[in-house]
Amino acid sequence: MVSGTGIRPFARLVDKSNASVWAISPAGKLIYLSSGCDQWLGFDSAVLLDRRCVAGAPVSDDKLDLIAAALAAPADLQRRGTASLRITPPCLELHRPETREVRFIRIGEDDTALTFAIAGDFNDRLPEPELKDAVAIRQQLDSWRRNHASTAINITAGTSNEAVRLRRRINVAASTRTDVGLFGPPGSGGESILIRIHELSAPAENLINIDGPLMDSDLLDATLMPALHQLAESKEAGVTALVRGLDEMPFEAQQRLAGLLDTFSGRLRLLASCGSQLLELNAPTDDVISESLSLDEERARGLCSQLIDVISSLTIVNRPLAQRVEDIPLIATAMLDTRHAAGEGPAERINRAALDAFVVYPWPHNYEELEHAIRHAIRTAPGNVIACEHLPLAIRSYQPGANLNRAKQTKISLDDAIQRYELRLITETLELTDGNRAEAARRLGISRARLIRRLEDGLPNQPSGKESPGKESR
Amino acid sequence: MNWSLIDPGVIRPWLICESGNRWLTAVRRFGPEMVPAELVPKVESASRDEILVTLSRSKSSVVLWEARRESLAANCDSLARTAAVNPRALQIIACDQLTDREQLCLRPLRVAAMVHHPEELPRLARMIHLHFARWTQFID
Numbered sequence: 051m052v053s054g055t056g057i058r059p060f061a062r063l064v065d066k067s068n069a070s071v072w073a074i075s076p077a078g079k080l081i082y083l084s085s086g087c088d089q090w091l092g093f094d095s096a097v098l099l100d101r102r103c104v105a106g107a108p109v110s111d112d113k114l115d116l117i118a119a120a121l122a123a124p125a126d127l128q129r130r131g132t133a134s135l136r137i138t139p140p141c142l143e144l145h146r147p148e149t150r151e152v153r154f155i156r157i158g159e160d161d162t163a164l165t166f167a168i169a170g171d172f173n174d175r176l177p178e179p180e181l182k183d184a185v186a187i188r189q190q191l192d193s194w195r196r197n198h199a200s201t202a203i204n205i206t207a208g209t210s211n212e213a214v215r216l217r218r219r220i221n222v223a224a225s226t227r228t229d230v231g232l233f234g235p236p237g238s239g240g241e242s243i244l245i246r247i248h249e250l251s252a253p254a255e256n257l258i259n260i261d262g263p264l265m266d267s268d269l270l271d272a273t274l275m276p277a278l279h280q281l282a283e284s285k286e287a288g289v290t291a292l293v294r295g296l297d298e299m300p301f302e303a304q305q306r307l308a309g310l311l312d313t314f315s316g317r318l319r320l321l322a323s324c325g326s327q328l329l330e331l332n333a334p335t336d337d338v339i340s341e342s343l344s345l346d347e348e349r350a351r352g353l354c355s356q357l358i359d360v361i362s363s364l365t366i367v368n369r370p371l372a373q374r375v376e377d378i379p380l381i382a383t384a385m386l387d388t389r390h391a392a393g394e395g396p397a398e399r400i401n402r403a404a405l406d407a408f409v410v411y412p413w414p415h416n417y418e419e420l421e422h423a424i425r426h427a428i429r430t431a432p433g434n435v436i437a438c439e440h441l442p443l444a445i446r447s448y449q450p451g452a453n454l455n456r457a458k459q460t461k462i463s464l465d466d467a468i469q470r471y472e473l474r475l476i477t478e479t480l481e482l483t484d485g486n487r488a489e490a491a492r493r494l495g496i497s498r499a500r501l502i503r504r505l506e507d508g509l510p511n512q513p514s515g516k517e518s519p520g521k522e523s524r
Numbered sequence: 525m526n527w528s529l530i531d532p533g534v535i536r537p538w539l540i541c542e543s544g545n546r547w548l549t550a551v552r553r554f555g556p557e558m559v560p561a562e563l564v565p566k567v568e569s570a571s572r573d574e575i576l577v578t579l580s581r582s583k584s585s586v587v588l589w590e591a592r593r594e595s596l597a598a599n600c601d602s603l604a605r606t607a608a609v610n611p612r613a614l615q616i617i618a619c620d621q622l623t624d625r626e627q628l629c630l631r632p633l634r635v636a637a638m639v640h641h642p643e644e645l646p647r648l649a650r651m652i653h654l655h656f657a658r659w660t661q662f663i664d
Contacts, residue, residue, distance in 0.1 A: 179621045183641075375554070376643040402641075406546060409643045410553045450553030467529045474528070 070150065070169035072121060076161050078104035080118055090169065091117065092145025116140050123154040123165050131156050137169065184399045187383050194380070203246050204384040205239045205368070205417050208377025212369045219366040224250035227288070229311075229320045231296070231361025234368030237416035240323035241294060243368065248290050248321060255288045255319075256280065262299035262322075267306040274310065281314045288317050296322035296361075297352035308356035320360055324353065371413040371420060379405045381417070385424045386436070395428035400436040407438055411445045472504055530564055536656060537582050538565040539575045541602070542590035547618050550642035551588060558649040559656050572602050579610035584656060591619040596626060603633035614655045616648065 064071055065085040072095075073082040080103045083095040101118035102109065105125045109115045120139045127133045138149040150169040157164050194207050198217055206217045223230050224247050232240045248257055258277050260270070271278075277289040291307070293299065299307070311318055353361075371378065382400055390398055400408075404427070413419055423442050430440040438446050476490065483489040491501040527535065538555050540548050548569045555565045565586075570578065575587055587606060591599045599617075606613055617630055617638045627638060636655075637648050 183620070375646050378643060379641075406550070406642055409641070410549055412553075450549060466531060470531070471528060 072167050074103050074121075074123065074165040074167070076158070076163050078102060078107070078122075080121065086169075090150065091139055091142070091147050093142050113140065113142055117142065121167065123156070123167065127154050127156050127165065128163070134172075180402055183402055187379055188399075190380055191383055191387070194384075203239070203242055204381055204388060205243070207380045207384045208374060209380070210374050210377050212374050213377050216366065216368060219364070220247060223247045223364055223366060226364075227251050227255075227319060229322075229360045229363050231320075231322050231324045231365045232368060233324050233326055233365060235326045235370045235416055237418035238368045238370065239417045239421075240368060241292070243366065244292055244321040244323065248292065252288060252290060252319070255290050258289060258291050260291055260293045262293050262295035262297070262303075265299050265303040267300075267302045270303045270306055277318070278310070278314075281317055288319065289314075290319045290321055293320065293322040295325070296357065297325035301354060304354045304357055308354060308360065311360055312356070320357075322357075322361060324361060371416045375409055378408050378420075382408050382420060382424060385421055386428070389424065389428055394425075395431065396434050397428050397431045397436045397440075398434040400427075401438075403438045404436050404441055407441055407445055407448070410450055411448050412450070469504075469507065476501060476504055527566065534563050535566050536563050537578055537585040538567045538588070539570045539578060539585065540567065540588045540590075541570060541572055541575055542588075542618070543592070545569065546642065547588055547590060550645055554642075554645045554649075555586075558646070558652045560653060563656055572598070575602070576605060576609055579606060579613050582610065584612040584614070584658075585610070586614045586616065586652060586655070588616045588618055591617050591622060591626075591630060593621060593626060596622075596629065599630060600633055603630065603635060607634035614652065 061082075061084075067084075068086045068089070069084060070086040070090045071082075071084040072080060072087060075081045079100050080098050081100075083098055085095075087095040097114055098118045098121075101115055103118045103122045105119075105122040107119065107122075109119045117139050120137060124133045124135055133154045135152050135154065136149055137152050139147045141147060151172050152167050152169045153172065155166050157166070190209065191207065195202050198206065203220075206213060206220060220243060228251075230244065230247060232244055234240045245257075248255070256277060258274060260273055265273070274291065277291070280287045281289055293307070296304070307320070311320055371381075374381075379400075382405065386397060386400060389395070408420070408423070423445055424436075426442050427436040427440040431437070475494065479490040479493055480487065483493065487501055488498050491498040494501065536559060538551055540551060542548065548567065551565075551567050555567050559565050579585060579587070589599055589602060603615055603617075606615060611634075614636045615634055617627075617635050618640075619627060619630075619638060620640045622630075630638075637651060639645060639648070
């Protein structure tokens with residue numbers, strides 16, 4: 051196409067589109083303004099042609115020169131080739147032009163460089179929904195870190211009621227030196243919470259780690275011996291015993307521990323993870339603090355009554371991850387942040403599809419499983435975004451739904467199901483035989499009387515021997 | 525699942541109209557926990573027309589519509605028609621890209637709740653539980 055003849059239809063089309071478009075010559079003068087500019091500026095824009103349109107160049111006091119200068123491209127356009135600018139041209143008369151987003155494009159080099167400008171409403175600066183979502187999660191995470199800097203353990207991140215309660219309990223435990231019983235399912239990160247509580251409430255105090263299930267009375271004494279010496283030597287000394295699996299500790303060892311706690315009352319502190327049996331402790335008719343239990347009952351409970359008294363001073367409940375669904379994106383991102391900060395990999399965020407997979411997964415092994423999944427994803431993801439394909443197979447291939455429905459289905463009796471199946475077969479056969487019961491019974495291999503009995507059993511509201519409308523009984 | 529083995533009287537449709545399967549997966553995960561124990565939700569993906577047909581002959585049910593900017597008018601129409609066809613249907617909007625103004629457009633059309641991401645679904649458990657419990661007297 052020859053430019054001399056093609057430019058006119060092009061200009062007509064631009065004018066027709068009502069878009070505000072202008073062009074700036076290599077010499078920095080306005081050489082074209084579309085008719086859309088007339089509406090925007092509020093006057094015939096042809097008067098601006100040949101006026102200087104260069105950013106930062108000196109201009110006269112002439113209002114038209116000022117308006118032309120306002121339409122200039124930013125100074126760095128020459129270097130970058132494209133630029134965006136919000137422009138509010140000065141008003142010539144009463145009309146006040148609105149502020150518009152303008153995109154500048156520079157084509158050609160040096161003496162041949164032309165600049166085109168298009169004003170309008172562009173939404174290409176809006177973040178992608180995916181990024182918008184990531185930004186929202188990041189803001190929530192920053193807010194959580196700001197407000198809970200001291201107790202910012204990843205599993206306490208979140209906005210759910212459970213997260214709020216957990217944080218409050220931890221704050222109370224961290225601000226007082228008291229015995230603490232922590233209840234939570236396996237893999238719920240109870241030990242990290244207890245260590246954090248110790249670091250905040252009594253950082254200078256010795257911490258003795260005790261593995262509850264492996265203890266007996268003698269081994270417990272041997273483990274605590276240095277601490278007991280320290281307590282005996284100085285009346286000012288304090289020691290914290292961190293017991294993992296207190297509910298699995300042999301009963302004799304529990305009683306020995308309770309005795310030591312009583313002997314060094316207040317100075318030997320117990321921080322214990324106690325399994326997930328808090329419901330039993332909190333049963334309304336079961337006042338565990340005042341009630342005296344028989345030995346058998348105590349054994350059945352898993353905790354001796356003296357230790358229940360001790361941990362009743364402050365209990366913390368850490369719910370399973372599956373019960374904190376709305377916190378999962380935040381917790382996962384917090385875990386990723388921690389690992390990214392430690393230089394474990396390039397991944398900086400988790401995309402929405404991967405977060406959805408996290409949300410839907412039931413997390414039978416709780417927070418530890420999530421931590422493992424994040425670690426796996428960081429190793430697998432080559433870039434800075436973790437996607438679904440970078441997650442462990444169990445998570446990315448999980449298909450929900452069937453189990454719960456199946457569990458409910460077991461409440462349906464077999465007899466009912468068989469009756470419905472029989473009735474459906476009979477009804478279908480009756481339709482095929484045009485309501486002829488004798489023929490239907492023959493096709494089904496049963497007697498006519500049996501067929502009628504089944505119909506009567508299955509359709510209790512239908513009078514015996516009567517057919518539905520339109521069907522003739524034979 | 526073999527639905528013929530389940531008493532039809534306890535089955536409640538939970539229909540989902542969306543372009544992918546994001547919400548279908550989410551409802552399959554959280555839906556069964558959100559309805560009363562004696563009922564079984566039948567979670568299915570369906571087109572707009574199929575939903576209207578199903579609702580015209582069903583009892584209390586839940587419909588989840590995925591709303592997108594480009595199909596907002598169609599969403600409005602579907603919401604209004606569904607409310608007319610079956611007032612017992614509880615309508616939920618799933619939208620993660622709509623502006624506040626666009627969400628406000630949908631609100632008056634018998635929308636019970638709006639969710640943006642699957643993790644928000646369990647928040648609706650009480651509402652959905654009550655919705656089904658309200659119509660329990662009509663169980664067949």
